[in-house]
Amino acid sequence: MITLRLFALILISMLGLSSANAVEPNEILKDPALEQRARALSQDLRCVVCQNQSIDDSNADLARDLRVVVRARLTAGDTDKQVMDFVVARYGEFVLLKPPVNARTSLLWGGPALVLLFGAIGLVLWFRRRGSATAEGLSADEEKRLAALMDDNTPSGETDK
Amino acid sequence: MTAKLRLSYYLPVIIVLLLAAIFWSYLGEIKDGKSIQDLPSALIDKPAPVFKLPGIETTDKGFDSAVLKGKVTLVNVWASWCAPCRIEHPRMMQLAREGVAIYGINYKDTPEAAKGFLAELGNPYKTVGADRTGKVSIDWGVYGYPETFVIDPKGRIRYRHVGPIMAQDLTDKIRPLIKALSK
Numbered sequence: 001m002i003t004l005r006l007f008a009l010i011l012i013s014m015l016g017l018s019s020a021n022a023v024e025p026n027e028i029l030k031d032p033a034l035e036q037r038a039r040a041l042s043q044d045l046r047c048v049v050c051q052n053q054s055i056d057d058s059n060a061d062l063a064r065d066l067r068v069v070v071r072a073r074l075t076a077g078d079t080d081k082q083v084m085d086f087v088v089a090r091y092g093e094f095v096l097l098k099p100p101v102n103a104r105t106s107l108l109w110g111g112p113a114l115v116l117l118f119g120a121i122g123l124v125l126w127f128r129r130r131g132s133a134t135a136e137g138l139s140a141d142e143e144k145r146l147a148a149l150m151d152d153n154t155p156s157g158e159t160d161k
Numbered sequence: 162m163t164a165k166l167r168l169s170y171y172l173p174v175i176i177v178l179l180l181a182a183i184f185w186s187y188l189g190e191i192k193d194g195k196s197i198q199d200l201p202s203a204l205i206d207k208p209a210p211v212f213k214l215p216g217i218e219t220t221d222k223g224f225d226s227a228v229l230k231g232k233v234t235l236v237n238v239w240a241s242w243c244a245p246c247r248i249e250h251p252r253m254m255q256l257a258r259e260g261v262a263i264y265g266i267n268y269k270d271t272p273e274a275a276k277g278f279l280a281e282l283g284n285p286y287k288t289v290g291a292d293r294t295g296k297v298s299i300d301w302g303v304y305g306y307p308e309t310f311v312i313d314p315k316g317r318i319r320y321r322h323v324g325p326i327m328a329q330d331l332t333d334k335i336r337p338l339i340k341a342l343s344k
Contacts, residue, residue, distance in 0.1 A: 048200060048304040061269075062304055065295045090302040092203035 022059045022067075029071055038071045041083055045070070046095045054097055202310075202321040203302055209236070209310070209318050210300035214290025217267055217275045224264055224290025229312045233342045235263040235335075236310040237286070238298055240270045241278035243306040249325035250282045256331070257285035261339060265289035268298050268306060311335065313342045 021039075029035040042056035047063040055063040055070075066087065073083045087095055099105045138146065204210075215223045229236070237253060239246040257263055265286035267275045275291070292298050301310065304323075311320040320338055322330060 062295070062299075065299060069296070069299055088203065090203060090299060091304070092201060092302070094200055 021056045022063065023056065024064070027064070027067055027071065029075065031075075034071075034074050037080060038067070038074055041070055041074075041080060042067055044084075044097050045087060046097050048091055048095060200304065200323070202318065204318045205321065206317055206319065208316055209312050210297070212290075212297045212300060214266065214292055214297055217270075217289055217291050218272050222288045224266065224288050226316075228264065228287070230314065230316040232262060232314050233339050234312045235261055235339075236266060236301070236312060237263055238266045238268050238292075238301065238303050238306060238308045240268045240306055241274040242270065243268075245325040246307045247278075247282070249307050249327075250285075252326045252328065252331055253285040254283050256335070262287050266298060266301070267291045268303070269293060269295055309335075311338055311342070 023039070023042075029038060039056060043054045045055045045066065047053045047055045047058035047060050047066075049060040049062050050058050053063075055066045070083055070087070073086055078086070084096070093100060093104075099108060101109050209226055209229050211226050213223065213225045215221075228234070235256065239249075253263060263285050265288070267289050270291065270293075272291070275289070279286075279289075290297070301308070302321075307325060309322040309326055310318050313319045319342060320334070322334070326335060
């Protein structure tokens with residue numbers, strides 16, 4: 001029981017580790033409000049070296065430099081938008097982990113809705129076709145066969161036994 | 162009814178062919194030496210950043226961005242600790258011999274190591290600016306080393322090359338571009 005608890009404790013502490021950020025103590029700003037803004041911005045900025053991590057998570061050298069730049073801009077009095085624009089001007093929209101909605105990204109953002117729409121159209125067409133097929137009813141030949149089967153009064157399940 | 166049925170039969174085939182075409186085009190790009198990791202520069206056709214960097218040693222002439230005007234220039238970001246820079250270096254020497262004005266940004270290096278690199282392999286640069294903090298490199302949008310920028314006579318960035326410039330890059334891209342921009 002104790003070992004199980006210990007194991008759970010280790011697992012839980014590892015959970016905390018995996019979400020740990022890469023911000024080093026000497027980077028942290030004295031003003032907690034500014035630091036929080038810096039953290040929020042860093043989480044939305046892609047580390048262009050590792051490409052699928054934010055600069056807040058990445059230990060890469062360039063990520064560290066960018067974190068420092070973000071903090072320096074904030075300390076100098078930049079708004080959040082000014083900081084983001086500063087980085088985008090240098091590294092392009094690719095650094096934004098959440099791409100902006102504009103003409104170039106319309107397919108990206110509209111894609112899921114488009115797929116859903118096509119799916120819905122497909123479903124409607126499919127059900128319609130199935131509906132019309134049953135509504136057509138039986139042909140004269142089929143009616144005749146059905147009548148013949150109904151006349152034959154043997155319960156089908158029992159004859160096989 | 163049969164027309165609709167036919168479409169639904171062929172649709173998967175059409176989708177597969179479409180995807181094949183897309184993948185094929187990506188494959189072609191990879192064969193051409195492009196990588197998905199090569200990011201387009203946000204600075205293409207924009208003026209080069211304005212900065213003033215000190216030289217590798219305090220007695221050296223630094224790199225002032227004001228020199229990037231009047232003729233086609235190359236800006237090469239390098240470091241002595243960067244192995245691909247070492248691989249690329251002979252091409253830089255070659256371009257310098259051909260009369261191309263190359264300016265260096267020495268990224269996060271120590272003066273001794275940077276000087277040692279140039280003493281060993283030759284110095285192709287008109288001047289070198291030492292970017293010890295990496296701030297100027299961020300202004301250039303640099304994310305991998307080496308990186309090379311081609312600047313037109315008006316001081317605008319026209320091309321960026323990420324990674325070492327190889328002989329084929331010289332003949333396919335760098336030399337033709339310098340020639341075209343020099344006109």
